[in-house]
Amino acid sequence: MEKWVYTFGSGKAEGSARDVTRLGGKGANLAEMAAIGLPVPPGLTVVSDACVYFLKNNALPEGLRDEILAGIATIEAETGKRFGDAANPLLLSVRSGARSSMPGMMDTVLNLGLNDQTVQGLGHSAEDARFAFDSYRRFIQMYGDVVLGLDHAIFEDILDDAKARFGHENDTDLSASEWQEVIRLYKALIEEELGEPFPQDPMVQLAGAVGAVFSSWMSARAVTYRQLHNIPGHWGTAVNIQAMVFGNLGSGSATGVAFTRNPSTGEKTLYGEFLVNAQGEDVVAGIRTPQALTEKARIEQGHDRPSLEKLMPEAFAELTAICDRLEAHYCDMQDVEFTIERGALWMLQTRAGKRSTRAALKIAVDMVDEGLIAEEEAVSRIEPASLDQLLHPTIDPRVARQVIGSGLPASPGAATGEIVFTSEEAMAAEQEGRKVILVRMETSPEDIHGMNAAEGILTTRGGMTSHAAVVARGMGIPCVTGAGNMRVDQRNGLLLGLGVKLKKGDLITIDGSSGQALKGAVPMVQPELSGDFARLMDWADKARRMTVRTNADTPADARAARAFGAEGIGLCRTEHMFFEGERIHVMREMILAEDEAGRRAALDRLLPMQRSDFTELFTIMHGQPVTIRLLDPPLHEFLPKTEEEIADVAAAMGLLPRQLSQRVEALHEFNPMLGHRGCRLAISYPEIAEMQARAIFEAAVAAARETGAPVEPEIMVPLVGLRSELDYVKACIEKVASAVMREAGLTITYLVGTMIELPRAALRAHVIAEAAEFFSFGTNDLTQTTFGISRDDAAAFIPTYQRKGIIERDPFISLDFDGVGELIRIAAERGRQTRPEMKLGICGEHGGDPASIHFCEDVGLDYVSCSPFRVPIARLSAAQASILQRRETGKS
Template sequence: MTKTTYVYDFAKGNRDMKDLLGGKGANLAEMTNLGLPVPPGFTITTEACRQYLAEGTEPDGLAEEVDAHLAALERTMGRALGDAGDPLLVSVRSGAAFSMPGMMETVLNVGLTDSSVAGLAASTGNERFAWDSYRRLIQMFGKTVCGVPGEAFDRALDDAEREHGAAQETALDAAALRALVTTFKKIFKDHTGQDFPQDPREQLRLAIHAVFDSWNAERAILYRRQERIPADLGTAVNVVAMVFGNLGDDSGTGVAFTRDPGTGQRGIYGDYLQNAQGEDVVAGIRNTVPLQDLERIDRGSYDELMRAMSTLEDHYKDLCDIEFTVERGKLWMLQTRVGKRTAAAAFVIATQLVDEGVIDLDEALCRVTGKQLAQLMFPNFGAGGSDRPVARGVAASPGAAVGKVVFSAERAVELAGEGEDVILVRRETNPDDLPGMIAARGVLTSRGGKTSHAAVVARGMGKTCVCGADALEVDVRRGQFTVDGRVVREGDVVSIDGATGDIYLGAVPVEPSPVVQYFEGEIGPDSGVLVRAVHRILSHADSLRALGVRTNADTGPDAARARRFGAQGVGLCRTEHMFLGERRALVERLILAQDEAGRKAALEELLPLQRDDFVEILREMDGLPVTVRLIDPPLHEFLPDLEKLAVSVAVAEATGKEPGRDGELLAAVHRMHEQNPMLGLRGVRLGLVVPGLFDMQVRAVAEAARLLKRDGGDPRPEIMVPLVGTVQELEIVRAAAEKTIAEVDPGVDVSIGTMIELPRAAMTAGQIATAAEFFSFGTNDLTQLTWGFSRDDVEGSFFPRYLEHGIFGVSPFESIDPDGVGRLVRIAAEEGRKARPDLHLGVCGEHGGDPESVHFFASVPLDYVSCSPFRVPVARLEAGRAAVGTTTPSASGSDSR
């Protein structure tokens, strides 16, 4: 039996091993192999993490492998872990296959102890640095490994700064930091009941376990759910020799991008912080300087970094996100990855790389997603209205966000749950703020830059974010911030512009997205860099896709907009929506009519109204198919309210009055009342039970088509019979429909098919296909009936708990359930086409506009998907991506084939 390898030196890996080594480990290996200056180290695999989480203990042999690789690292560095004279220190960092910024744990300076701190001071000649590194280790180790509340350390640090009159921690001297270490050790013991561990190898072992455990931390689970990252992947652990950016002003740490992650423009983008270590930049606790300033501060390191950035972009053929440290004038590369970017930057960078000859249009299509295109359709502030901004921060993630100010993640979730738009305001965010960031319309911080936690996470989620607005004095405890002499309290409205960094007090009017204006035909395809990029990539998607895209539209204006957005017809016209409002009384009369004369009178009034509806939609979709679903309401939607009628009748009787019409209605409603209207008299059943109802609708369709043909139009109506469960139902309705169409105009060509929305219909699709020219899968009801729950009842009750437990990765109403509902669709498609090879197949549930679902439907394959007008461009793009063989959208911002 082959022994499993759990640990790899960087020189033994490569970027193609990210599933095993995690993204960080694979890319450290790749940079090592490229000859870039990477500190030596090794990676513990995701397989080791999975076994640890499953068994609760390390896999056999892992400890021995770690010891062997640590010994090799010590030989390479010429120092031993925790040595009292000249200690080797290591960082212990997480690294999953998908980027999860800030969601899992990191521990720096592992190996420092009461004895080795003096050796570090002596070997570096910097006592202050040594004690600063020790206090950082105790703080990070205590919080990450042992669960000590971070606030306890933060308060002690604040107290030390006040005591010594220090504006920030960098102003604390060696003596103050030595005293702070004593305080931190006491905090550690008070909360854990144990002394801070003085065995360097025990520190390493516990830190590795903490990184493993952080895979299942609440914030990591929430982030994976938000980004649809599988829960069973586990994280790798990277153990890396420490290099120090906090040795003085000739040292520092930074983050760099090879292109602007906000706009996509090529250039020098990033942040640098002198005399700082690791997490200081991304934590946003100190304001950084632009990366360009490094040229003035340390020209040699700057030039080497520029060469490394060029090497990495050329190698990865994409925007690269780089973390680096400068230790006394020596550059070290700590991490690289294909960088997260805004939706706008994704499209711009993809087309730039095509123009530069780096990738082709197929690959450009793989580099963007429907989710990103949807983000580009959001409105913006334009010029910011007539108000002047009260402050400006760093434009970290574009978009326009208006909402009530809140100062905690908990409050953001609470108010958003009540339907309020909120802006989460913090000094800086940390991973615990993730629920609030998800709930908020936008995020505003007074510290940090484009690479702070708030910026990186917001960009990944498509949230508007402004960071580093240092004019804001944020007081979280009092629930307010002060800017320009004005106090803004929780509940006050602010507006933030993630494209400019501008902050406004009050609500600023928003303007439509230029991408939407392009789709609407208001501006041309050459109107700006972004619009040109969207046009090129979407046009390429259209040229490749085999899957058609239609729209769900019930009115002429909706149909017209969808056509402008690229829809190739109407896949679902829900006629029951046409009977709401003033017409509801007519349907009520029809359903409750007690004789033929009453029914006929109601139908005669409805017929011209329906005909006009269909004329309007067919005219807007001239030359394209329009699928009209015959009326499919739960019956209660068109009956008077039982409770109100009962009260009205009771009041009348109690006052000695005749109930009159209400009494007759109450008797009729009692007669037709259903315990579960969603599973009752609706769809084809209603058409068979209420004589003349379907006939009126079919006649209206045929008459509308005849009128348009007479005027030189090219109407292409299709009639869809809903909720069919057996072929006999469809045969009866079809025969009646064909008779009516022939009576109106034998020359009118109307296809007749059915909606497959019952599990029985899917399983007997071969039989039903003998009477149908097309199937349209109604995946909303098919999902309800396959799972056995009502969407309206469960999404607010037990769905959150199911998502929390990982039973659902995503709501099956949001994205198709491929193993259950999807399998029914596949079976019905295969059996339907076997019985009728020319059977046309589509889907008309809102799954038709969900990116992951579109990939599934393309694989069946269906002929088209249908979705709401605003999702049509998204479906077009994803259908093109499916045609070139991309995976479904990934969390990393770029997809693989």
């Protein structure tokens, strides 16, 4: 019989940290903390399978209610309180907890169990009465929003009106009787809007809250977050039901968030914030300015209110000791939530803390030095895609800054963009190719799509653990929060800073490392990839099996890739060399020539250009392998299109514009991507392949003599589907190679291979391998031809497919393992049946995607090739893939 509920508390638990798949991250860690004797409010976890069942059947599983009741009875026994009891009520928190952390994306309900009777039992004294009615107000507002579906802004409007009527500025100023009036108005609103009263039965409240948390797994913001972070939708979320502890019981109570190390810098120091007389949502929402945990942080951040260390020294000492114990237990930096109820410390959550990439590197390296983890574990802990944060410019320290406001350095890095005030504006700007900074008073989970579209985020409210800060750090987006000396005038679309008034569209720069907002665009500098980064990448290089090459068509690309650790060029697209300056004119003359003599005349002019390019690439790579793909694109891409271009080319060729237009029209193709391109060009016009081969071999001779390092070019014939196609082109290449070597008096070692980008080529790989000396998988075209989907048009419907659960990932971003991947696996196996030592690689955009790289390791490819700025990502991903495979196979 399925077990739906696991209990924890009082030094024991039915689950543990190992049960994260069923209990979710929060539930598993609550069980672990309880089991090792930490002060955790007793509770129970409803497993994620129940969520999957609920979403499929729109009902809770049979037997779940009875298991929850039994779990609540356990909580009652441990607390001495009873759920629904008017004299001594047990109140509950109901929180989500997926196996992968999704901060702020799903719903929470606090103070559950309050009604018109139990609120009286909660408020025994005058001070308690005020607290009790405030708690009841909070519960109705949260339940009305999360479970009943009413806009939380409606409740805020009622509260604001009440504060104005009673003459108060802050929530904390309202008396018990004034809170009762707010409660009356809240309940009247619910009955008016929904046609039924606010539910008074605690069990009805609980069933509604559990269902709402399950449903929030499919909310728009949660779905968007999962797509951005590759979290499968079929996982579902667990639900954690715990006894409430209260941080809003006066000056001796508090609530807060702490990191065992600084999540922005990685410094080994307790880091976080707290609020006195507050509940947890007050810290995250940013509606009150939080206080620093430590005196050191208070001084550094310029706060005038006391730190937790000064205000509650005993609770602070206990928190510090627990944080040290948790970090040692999990061997990782922890993000904890805590509540202090009248001096008693309670731990509400621990999880691996989200951190900036720079902090992640420092923490991983430091923990190796501290003996907590091994080098390979450190390598495994860094999210490869996050390295992108380190590979882009930061503000030049030498330039003057026009500071227009300042806040907290919530997520490091710098970004420049136009001001936008809504997520919708950010999305529209991204689609138009404009870079923007999203400026808000505060962000909420509904802003996830706009945050992802923005270059950076600036909020005037909130702290280091606010929604904007946590999400931005996870995304690697620069963020400044709590810029209190700036104001957003939403109505008029203005940002008011220190002496400036900026409108939508004005340029600003934010520095997420200093917390400053600057007027206009500011010069940037490239980061130094040394220190912790260099050490960790050295460990990664020792751990990986596959080599990492780059896709580079220009010397600038090749130099950048070498700086990032590329071990050769896996794809040089020669057509990209023909689009600049005078070359495009000569290329057009060659294509439009009416006979071979005309084509050869143009090719003779192109030869020294190609030779010069290849010589420079070979020299930069200094003996490392360079794979050069012969001309591949449809010829129409080079053709003149405007009347002016046609007239220019016609004049150069001694033709009338009308004659040239007829020639252009004759070359028109209905489906050019499946037309006259790739090896088909080399077969139709072998003089093109001959020119390119001569340029390659002459460049190899020149570079070898200049550098003293042997050059071994790898010549790749594109779009091969038949072995006979490769045979024909290879014969042309070999003829030119023999001629150049005879002329130079130098032997050049080279390979001729093909790009596997057609399903037929993959299926006939064992035959093609009789001629091909290497395979390079062109996964961009292989994905197009396997799916029958144009990459250029896929954006019109792929997002809809993802949203509706038809596919999980965009196959042009992350490899389709079941279809395209199967063809790669077949081609690799069949190719090596014919040629056991055949070199295999991947050169499509998937070569920089971590998930795709893991697949390449599994298939046994020799290398991956990617764009220059993704080389570090690929190096780390390849290392992690090797480490994982060794662990799975039990090899050291």
